[in-house]
Amino acid sequence: MSAVFNFTFVPWFRSVAPYIHTHRGKTFVVAVAGEAIAAGKLQNIAQDLALIQSMGVKIVLVHGFRPQVNEQLRAKGHEAKYSHGMRITDAVALDCAQEAAGQLRYEIEAAFSQGLPNTPMAGSTVRVISGNFITARPVGVVDGVDFKHSGLVRKVDGSGIRRTLDFGAMVLISPFGFSPTGEAFNLTMEEVATSVATSIQADKLIFLTEIPGIRVDSELPESEDNPIDTELPLDAARKLLATLAPAQRPTDTAFYLQHCVKACEAGVERSHILPFAVDGALLLEIYVHDGIGTMVIDEKLESLREATVDDIGGILQLIEPFERDGTLVKRSRTEIERDINQYTVIEHDGVIFGCAALYPFPEERTAEMAALTVSPQAQSVGDGERILKRIEQRAKAMGFDSIFVLTTRTMHWFIKRGFTPVEPDWLPEARKRKYNWDRRSQVLVKKLN
Structure with missing residues (x-):
């Protein structure tokens, strides 16, 4: 074989x-x-x-x-x-x-x-x-x-x-x-x-x-x-x-x-x-x-909702291949369990097909969208855009003026959806201290009207 x-x-x-x-x-x-x-x-x-x-x-x-x-x-x-x-x-x-x-x-x-x-x-x-x-x-x-x-x-x-x-x-x-x-x-x-x-x-x-x-x-x-x-x-x-x-x-x-x-x-x-x-x-x-x-x-059929602890296993299974090929930064089960309330998921017949997390920086009135992931089986059908829209709605509800992402491979996808590239110095101080200069991620920001 x-x-x-x-x-x-x-x-x-x-x-x-x-x-x-x-x-x-x-x-x-x-x-x-x-x-x-x-x-x-x-x-x-x-x-x-x-x-x-x-x-x-x-x-x-x-x-x-x-x-x-x-x-x-x-x-x-x-x-x-x-x-x-x-x-x-x-x-x-x-x-x-x-x-x-x-x-x-x-x-x-x-x-x-x-x-x-x-x-x-x-x-x-x-x-x-x-x-x-x-x-x-x-x-x-x-x-x-x-x-x-x-x-x-x-x-x-x-x-x-x-x-x-x-x-x-x-x-x-x-x-x-x-x-x-x-x-x-x-x-x-x-x-x-x-x-x-x-x-x-x-x-x-x-x-x-x-x-x-x-x-x-x-x-x-x-x-x-x-x-x-x-x-x-x-x-x-x-x-x-x-x-x-x-x-x-x-x-x-x-x-x-x-x-x-x-x-x-x-x-x-x-x-x-x-x-x-x-x-x-x-x-x-x-x-x-x-x-x-x-x-x-x-x-x-597809349920777009906020994540619960029952979704941790599904999220880990979804993001693991993207962590392995370097598209995403690796996150441990402990990290995801700690931050589960920050995640939004798309569920299809009990299976998680997409997710993203929203990390707020209230003092700067902005928030980071992280770990945006869509299963290869569901790509090109709009799930990524639905998750992005939901994250934007959550950020607006918190009173934020913008959201930002760090990416090494999907910059053009975000630019097509209203994000603008900025220098890493733009990042909130707390996030800037954690920026990985070796990874050299692109920083993109979207204003929330």
Whole structure:
């Protein structure tokens, strides 16, 4: 095994460890569009879900089957009919849906039963259990359109799903529901997944879809200046939905977004829209800081706050690589513990991704910002600027006229944000006595208006 591989693998594996710990014992509802299976993605999706489950996540898998049903209809010479963004399920379409669901359940169970050596499924044991967890009712007649055997979710057996998950199995749910009289109804995968996630109060609802995610300004062409919004606060998602026409097709912006909003409003902490075209999209979204698709949340996931003693270990882990390469002056655990009230941190899913300390010099009406650090995983997403703004606010609240920094490598970053270089003689007397002339740090000052 090459030294280069070791050098890259070990830091990477350590970087995902906090997410493994965070998600252990959590419950995810993963909704896979039928188009993903039609595109030949099932094997990789199954491998990723088996890996996620092996790390302690409880999984409910809901599959769609739009293209599979349409294929069955074409084989029978029958036209697929839609209205209001839903399938009109006549007797022939219901028969096709039942055939497609049965075939897909067979394929999904087979995918999770593999255990070939030298594959991600080697040594895995995934028990897939499905059942009549959904009670449905008919859509009925809407605007003069009779939807026949198309239905809506009436009730979810949440306690039954939770008991099955606690047994250690993966729950598989098809978009079918049954009335108390035993009548079958064709449901939409999106509504089923949302209803299940709400009923069991899942920690995540994840849609693996045809689209790459959501852009708030969807009228503009995609470019580097108009990326997918990886994090969309619930209020912003609501406002976006209010400007959109009702969704008719899965590629419409509102199609999956409306279900993400509904889930978050009903208590699901996070809902995600991921592209199945990206191999490993589930792993990238769950175990990488900024993910691969769009996440709708009820509040900003990143918490910018003042540090507490519980953050000392996280701060030490964050700044240690920068101390080692000389970017930061080394600070002992005792120093950080003594000064913890001076620190501001950015926390993401229980992991510290950025920090800075503010040391006041009241007599000179100024303060030093020290140890400004942002994890390499979170750089270029604005965390450094958010911490700087928070430090400025703290300094203003203390009545100071300026803040200053000492740096050897990031002078231009500070100059772009309003800092001006000065000579070391400018420093407050108490700080000047501690200035390391061998290090020759640049001194930069920013006036606080």
